Amino acid sequence: MTFTEELRREADPIFQAIFTHPFVQGIGNGSLQSEQLIHYVKQDFEYLNTFIQIYGQAIHQCDNRKDMGMFNEQISFILNSEIHPHNNFCEVAGVQYEDLQYEPLAPTAHHYTRHMLDVAQNGSLGEILAVLLPCPWTYNEIGDYLKSESQPNKSHPFYEWINFYSREEGDMNVTEDFRARLDAYAKTASAPEKEQMKDHFIKSCQLEYSFWEMSYNQEKWPVL
Ligand SMILES: Cc1ncc(C[n+]2csc(CCO)c2C)c(N)n1
Numbered sequence: 001m002t003f004t005e006e007l008r009r010e011a012d013p014i015f016q017a018i019f020t021h022p023f024v025q026g027i028g029n030g031s032l033q034s035e036q037l038i039h040y041v042k043q044d045f046e047y048l049n050t051f052i053q054i055y056g057q058a059i060h061q062c063d064n065r066k067d068m069g070m071f072n073e074q075i076s077f078i079l080n081s082e083i084h085p086h087n088n089f090c091e092v093a094g095v096q097y098e099d100l101q102y103e104p105l106a107p108t109a110h111h112y113t114r115h116m117l118d119v120a121q122n123g124s125l126g127e128i129l130a131v132l133l134p135c136p137w138t139y140n141e142i143g144d145y146l147k148s149e150s151q152p153n154k155s156h157p158f159y160e161w162i163n164f165y166s167r168e169e170g171d172m173n174v175t176e177d178f179r180a181r182l183d184a185y186a187k188t189a190s191a192p193e194k195e196q197m198k199d200h201f202i203k204s205c206q207l208e209y210s211f212w213e214m215s216y217n218q219e220k221w222p223v224l
Pocket of ligand 1: 047
């Protein structure tokens with residue numbers, strides 16, 4: 001079993017809980033309220049800004065052009081492509097994307113971004129890959145799950161979102177790129193470093209679940 005197969009197996013209860021979370025189920029059956037979609041997009045826009053900054057820190061640690069290119073490509077992906085699923089949510093909610101940008105972070109989004117920033121600032125490249133991997137991996141599996149569960153056609157309100165994240169057979173995508181790189185890294189990593197990477201990965205999986213929960217409940221700071 002490869003290192004990332006081991007991580008995926010350990011995180012399976014979290015993946016299963018994500019698939020059945022009411023927000024994810026709501027994407028599948030089109031039952032979400034506008035306020036829930038708006039809360040998600042506001043928070044996710046900020047989350048992705050942090051993600052881009054972390055890619056910058058990852059590039060800082062790369063010692064070869066291939067890895068630099070991989071992270072550079074992902075920065076462009078977030079800037080130019082990941083706006084499409086956000087626009088899908090905005091259209092369904094009946095709001096302008098520009099009106100949802102640069103909002104303060106809610107507690108869970110604050111927690112998740114600080115977790116990633118901490119590893120990016122203090123960890124190795126392998127640790128950075130481990131903390132980032134649940135982000136594309138859970139979304140790809142959510143896309144695959146919703147595609148097979150809801151069999152959406154073009155009239156489905158979230159057709160674009162589901163197709164954006166689901167994978168075609170044989171696709172090499174960011175999840176596979178990160179996994180290959182992390183598996184190579186794990187081959188020479190010490191046992192304590194592997195434990196660190198596992199811990200970062202599992203915490204990010206938990207925080208992926210919490211991010212859906214935050215959006216579903218439109219989480220706010222306790223005292224306003
Ligand atoms: C909370 C949260 N988690 C994951 C994603 C999905 N996502 C974000 S960046 C990325 C890969 C880019 O290299 C993917 C797939 C999201 N939008 N929001």
